[in-house]
Amino acid sequence: MTELPPRPADAVLLDPHGDRCFGCGPDNPAGVALQVYRVGDEVLADVSFAPKHAGAHGVVHGGVLASACDDLVAFLLYVLRQPAVTRSLQVEYLAPVPVGEPHRLTGRLVSQDGRRLTMAAEGRAADGAVRFSAHAVFVTVDLAHFERFGSADGADAVSRFRVARPDTTVSDTSPPGPSVPGTIARGA
Numbered sequence: 001m002t003e004l005p006p007r008p009a010d011a012v013l014l015d016p017h018g019d020r021c022f023g024c025g026p027d028n029p030a031g032v033a034l035q036v037y038r039v040g041d042e043v044l045a046d047v048s049f050a051p052k053h054a055g056a057h058g059v060v061h062g063g064v065l066a067s068a069c070d071d072l073v074a075f076l077l078y079v080l081r082q083p084a085v086t087r088s089l090q091v092e093y094l095a096p097v098p099v100g101e102p103h104r105l106t107g108r109l110v111s112q113d114g115r116r117l118t119m120a121a122e123g124r125a126a127d128g129a130v131r132f133s134a135h136a137v138f139v140t141v142d143l144a145h146f147e148r149f150g151s152a153d154g155a156d157a158v159s160r161f162r163v164a165r166p167d168t169t170v171s172d173t174s175p176p177g178p179s180v181p182g183t184i185a186r187g188a
């Protein structure tokens, strides 16, 4: 099988962390440009890595795969509506990932213990074989952690952490943030 299965019908496309984010930004020519969907409380992205992401011999560089896993699970923060940053990331490279072959990345929250969020990601080939997987520990932070750097991308991420989950409403006390067209609908 050379094609990925169709995405679930209820998949909702999420906006990137920022336009220049290495993992998902559309305006980073070096980046992976993941398009990440929310499916229930999990996230999913279909990706074919480009020649610019190769290490040796047409195989995708391990650091790029690590970045993709890290960025993917960082979309779970929108599901959780909780700013956090990666504290550690452990990747298992189970089989080579050839440049240009489609892979489906999935990410989920494994557990939350105090400020510590444990996330898991997998990358599967079209035949369903898991070629790489990752466990990440994120640590929750307040919005000031991002705001202190003052970049436009940081502002994007901050505003998007404030967007409501599709199945909840924004309370009157939520901080205001710009709307994020085409992604997670704001509650009433």
Ligand SMILES: CC(C)(COP(=O)(O)OP(=O)(O)OC[C@H]1O[C@@H](n2cnc3c(N)ncnc32)[C@H](O)[C@@H]1OP(=O)(O)O)[C@@H](O)C(=O)NCCC(=O)NCCSC(=O)Cc1ccccc1
Binding pocket: 017, 070, 071, 074, 077, 084, 085, 086, 087, 088, 113, 114, 115, 116, 137, 139, 140, 141, 157
């Ligand atoms: C903020 C913090 C992570 C933690 O510092 P502090 O606030 O001083 O906190 P402290 O060190 O005291 O621990 C707090 C809690 O955490 C727990 N714990 C800690 N370590 C571990 C562990 N290894 N394992 C398990 N647990 C651990 C610890 O027990 C404690 O738990 P407790 O409260 O008792 O329940 C700091 O080290 C930092 O800024 N690192 C740089 C992060 C960075 O730049 N990352 C890369 C960029 S982000 C990215 O790429 C993704 C992205 C993309 C797009 C959008 C969004 C995200």
